[in-house]
Structure formats: C-alpha cells, structure tokens
Amino acid sequence: MFGRKKDDAAAMPAATDETIEPGPGKGAPTPRRSQQVAQRQRPLVPTDRKVAKEAERRRRMEASEKLRQANETGDDRYMMPRDKGPQKRFARDFVDSRWMVGEFLMFIIFAFLIVALAMPGALQLQAYITMGLWAVLLLTVIDAYIMTRQLKKRLVAKFGSSERGVLWYASMRGLQFRKMRLPKPQVKRGEKPS
Template identity: 30%
Template sequence: MKLPWTRHTKDDRSQAGAPESNPSAPNQPEQAADAPGENTPEGAGGKTQGKGRPTPKRRDAAGARRGPLPPAPLTGAEARARRKALAGPKLSRDERRAQGAARRERQTQARERMLAGEEAYLLPRDKGPVRAYVRDVIDSRRSVSGAFMPVAFVMIGASLIAPAKFQVFAAPAMLVLLAAMVLEGLWLGRKVNNLVRLKFPDSTEPGLGLGWYAFSRATQMRRMRVPKPRATPKDKDQV
C-alpha cells in the first residue's frame, strides 16, 4: 500500500490505470530523481555545508600573522646569547665611558638650570609666573615653619641624651611647634592668595592649591628649596 506522500513510479501508475505518457508528444524535461544536494552545494535538508573548521579567534589570527613566538631558552648560555643578539653591537669600554660621561653631563646641566629657575627645566608644579611670585613671597619672609626641621632634629637628639626632666618638656614643646605651624600655614595661604589676586587678577589658580604650595615651600629649609630662592628677607618690601 502506497501512502499519499510517497512517490509513484511508472509501474504504480500503470497498475492504477493512469494514462501513460504519449511517446508522440513533444519531449518534456524529466525531473531529476537524484536527491537534492547531491550535485548542489546544499546538503541534506537544504542546509549549506560548512568549511569544515572553526573560525579562528582574532588574537590567534594576529599571532599567526606575527609568526610563532620563539621557544623559551633552556640554558643560561642560550638566554645570554639571546640578550646579546637583542642588545645589538657591543660597545667598547671607552665608548661606554664616553656615553656615561655625556649622560652625567646632561643631568648636571639640567639640574643646574632647574635650580636656577629656568622655565623649561622646572617641574610642572613650579611652572608659571604665579608660582614664581609665590616662591618670591615665601622666600622674602622668615617663618616658624622653616625652623621646624632643625628644631625637631635638635629636640630628638637631646631627648636621647638629656635627663628625664628634659624629656617631660620635649613632647609638649613639639605639640606647640606643630600648632604654630598649622596657624602659620593658614595665615600664609590667605596672604598669598590675596597678593596673587592683586598682582594677577586674571589668574585661574585655585586658592587651596596656592596655599598648600606656599606652605610646603615654607616648611623647607632655605638652602634645600628647589628652585633656589631669588628673594631674601631684605627684599620683603619689594615683593
């Protein structure tokens, strides 16, 4: 028994009484009996056949373009040889000494110009006419903050060798000195901001940043300040 969806052959049609095709009729294109996909790029079920391998990841493809990485060295001699090959030609002792001397000379010149206050060699925090003016204001005045480090070293050394009576007064004295530094820092920040607003009315420097910059320079000893001070306490009225 044939089901409705099965293909009927010529014998089945003849048995069922179906008229056979007239041989005298014009030739008609016969339907291909082959399964779909046998002679087409489509496989069974009408699906396109794949390329047979997964698509490589981007990093794998980039690595393939660059080439494989060299294997890790197995011995110390092989590692040293590889470093020598990457370093390039070996310099003689005289050439190395000449390069080192030239490098030290450049570093010395750069430091000297930075200490002199040349704008191109200053750190970013020290650049600009506003910061230069703040340094002149601080350098032209004596402050308690500048004496903190020397006094602290003296008191610490004295507390190690002094009798116990002196050590009792050392801690309160340090607290008083710290309180004086804090009060002086607030006063310096306010004074510096007022002077900057008068001399540079178009300045966009934040007040808190200028105050902290002034206080941090005031806490340094005079000979250790970078750049070196251009003004002295005698120039107080000119700044």
C-alpha cells in the same frame, strides 16, 4: 573592441623604475608605497646597543645639567613641571622673602629629641618637652596658614586667580630649610617679590 590588441602590448616596453621619466617640475619619480614604508621603518632594538646606550646616557646628562642650571638661575624653560609657571615663581619668591617657623622645624625637633634622650629619668622634663614640641608644631601650622592667606590675596591681585596647587606648593616650600630649597631662592629676605 574595448581591449588592447596583442601586437600593441608587445610593442610597448615594460615599465620599470629605470625607464620612468620624471614629469616636468617633479624632479624624480614618485616612490612606491612599499619603498616609503621601508624608509620610515626603524628597528625596535638598535643595531649597536653600546652606541645607543652611550647616546642615551649623554642625553640624560645634558637634561640633568640643564635642570641643575635652571634650579640655580630660576629659568622656567628647563625646570621640572611642578616648578614651572609664573604663579609658582611668584609663590617661591613670596616664601623666600620671609622668615617662616617651618623652615626651622626639623632643627627644633632634633633639639627636643636630643634633650629627651639625654635625660630619660626626668618625667617632668619629658612632659614639658612634649608640650613645647606641640606648641612649635601649632606655631608652624598657624604661620603656614597666615602665609597662604596672604599669598592667595597677592596672587588674585596680580594674576586674577590662584592656580590649583600653588598654595600647597608654597606651604611645602616654607617647611624646607632655605639653603636646601630647589629651585634656589632668587630673592633676599625682606625683599618684595615682583
């Protein structure tokens, strides 16, 4: 009563992929799930390792070239995440537009070291050199503190608040020699950052 008769089942052709007719507007039969999964599968290890290695090397070279150009021009799109953002750009420009004691710190320490090693017998001179070195370090800290206070005021005035880490970012940039800073300085000394 509810089942099919054996004669009807024999009369119907067996449904295969070749006999499926696409419906109107569909264009093709719906693929089976196993076919869809098989199409999405990718090998864990590439079949040709040499080609894959070359493609990976090329991709890394392109990324490093974009990063180098971004460091030269100041383009935010390709910079490292630590350098991205309008507040960090403003902090970079703020630091680069002024003279800082910290950027000459390494040269001063090197000079003190040369003088101290050149005259090992002069204990009185050694004491003066040590006190002078501590004075330079103190000046560097005071200069960085004053710069970060001024920067924070300017950031709050321009952006409404100061992002976390921007002041530390600026003070570390101030300790680097100007020609060695990355991203490269985009403003001249004495120029107002925009």
